[in-house]
Amino acid sequence: MKKNLIERGKKLIYWYSKEKPLYLLPFIFFSLFIWILVANATYKFLNLKKKEKKKKVIAFTSLYYNGNAKAVYEYMRKDKNYMCYWIARNRRSFLDVKRGGGYVVYCYFPFVEAKHILNTDAVVTNDSFLPILFPHKPKTIQLWHGVGPKGIEGDDYTLCDARCVSSRYTKRRHIELWNAPPEKLYVTGFARMDFLYNYLKIPKEKLLEEIKIKNNRKIILYAPTFDIGLWPWGNPYKEFEKLCKWCEENKLTLILRLHPLAKINKRRLKKLIKKYDGVYWLDMPKEPDTMKLLAVADILITDWSSIYTDYFLTKRPIIYLEVEPEYYTKKRGKPEIPPEYRAGEIVHNNEEFYKVLNIVLEEGNRHKEKQEELLKIIHGNVDGKASKRVAKVIEELLHRA
Template sequence: MKVNKRNPWHWVWLGLMTFNTLLAVLLRRFIASNNQVVLYGHKLNGNLGAIYRESLNYKELSLTYFTMDYAYYRQLKSEGVLVAWAGSPQALRLLVKAKALISDHGLHSLVLLLDYSSLKFIDVWHGIPFKGFDKHDLKVQRRYDEVWVVSEFMADLYENKFGFKRQKLKVVGYARTDLLINPGKISRAELMREYDIPVTDKKVILYAPTWKQDDAGRSLYPFDMVEAEFLRELSKMAEKHNCIFLTRMHLNAASKCSESFANVYTVPADKYPDTERLLLLSDILVYDWSSIAFDFLLLNRPAIYLDVPPPFRKGFSLDGSYRYGEAVTDLAEFKAALAKAVETSEAGMPSINEHRKEIKTIVYERYADSLSSDRACQEISRIV
């Protein structure tokens, strides 16, 4: 859960979690751990969600999602998910008895267990980054027992650029991408209903920019256009090309648009946390510097990238040479690229160029095989 500093309930929930964490630090000195595993992140999605779902196929594994958000706890519980609310006695028992904790973001007050307990910590992160990190970043994750990465290429990046010790890095692939490689029998109509979009056979174009990052004055909309101006243009393009647009802002950005426009739908991350299923629905991706591009890469569908300045103070982890699709620098180029992409994005017959294939091979190596969740669960079995 992302803590809203203006919400008093969030401070109460954080206080209760901190209290339980302090008790767990004390009690773990006298109580032996078992094979339980804690999952911790903003939502049960991405790598955490994929690993949790796969773990249900392993009788020896017991993974429980841990959250401060009481409303989200109630929602997951009603769906049959193994979940613990951070302020409850159940959460205390879980923290006392657990063998390992797997996270994909920060830890909040759970960092006390990293400092003062034998609980094993594993990081799975939440996206392959364009944004530059250096040895001063990811300080907490560098203290983890293990860090799971997508490929040997990314392990080299973590070691040489981010300052991680090589022996802590394990290559398992990216569990979240398994669904993109092997989606099973998920229907398009099912996905549209899931995201509250009218069922249609029109092409779906996903607009998914990154947030302001290190540039406080950065706009979420390109070409020096304000929100209403840009979305109005999307609406016009949708009508002209018989398609619909979905706007997906980063979790750290405002989730709702102030105005509505025909054939333009908002799918905010806080309401619809499962990004991979959204990507399955999308025929074309429009992006700038968002790491969502590396996930969409595996679908081999057309993409357009907005050639706008990068908002990263520390440069790149993976630079602009890792972007793919047609580059556009203004509205006219965007309209032309979109018209071309809509015409060429026939279902089941995606266009793909050699540069894109090269990026996929470099970043994912042999680990884009739909088995990353299974490899992760085998590693958990080894640990517990």
């Protein structure tokens, strides 16, 4: 237990350091410590547990304003029966919600919106439930942020009242691999897929304008997982620059989308990318909406990232960089999606990569049928209504309370 708390503390500090300077950490700890004291005292003094409310209050959160939590938040905030608000963990998310006219609480200084937090009936998240903010125990709904082939240790299902999964197949995997309680698993589909489903109906030019990409060339999206870093083979910076040059020579646009946990030299990478007009570095702080990037990309290059399962909906080519399969499928834990479900072109070195990239540009998607088959297995019927199904789960839990 003690070891687990230490690990969670380390992870919290790491995530904080990705967004804000470490010298502010003592002030943040002090702020949250005062909040815990004030929130607990206020909740007990006002006897909020027994007070009836006109509207149920629902909190939504994620590392950035994106993903499944955002999709459900934007769907439910239109319902006058609920008071929905977002808990922002960084400045970008705070401003995004404000611009959209939504209610938002800053995670590290929650006093301003204390009324919402102390009256929260449910917390909906892509990852953490942020229990430190709540003196009571609201209902908890876990949506998670990816369904893919990377091994995981499983989940602590005691932390949530409901876990929404992408399909009947993934529900079965949770039960078989991690002994998940079936009554807590709800097959809703991934709500963020509603965004991609709708983006694919919008003219590409409009989406390009929104993400500020200036040309109409074919677009390659390179989105590796965090363990890989920048590039898996050879010197990562030299090899990535080789790809930048190759794209420029072949009149292609390249978008780099790194995982928030990727360990890279940001200054060096920024300097490298500045040399090329057709290369865009669009990480989450710059463009939180991954679905928008998937919608405009003509080719996806990835490795063991779960991003490919979402990209199946586009019916476009995928190239997988095959790196350390033993590590991803065994040492890390059991994968929710088996590695053989990576339909597309799998390459093992730089030479194979460029050979296959040329083939894909000439022939298009050679694995379209298999990808369509796997999309149904992994994501079920993608119909643009997953957010509505998640909302029903939340409503059911709240009425049960």
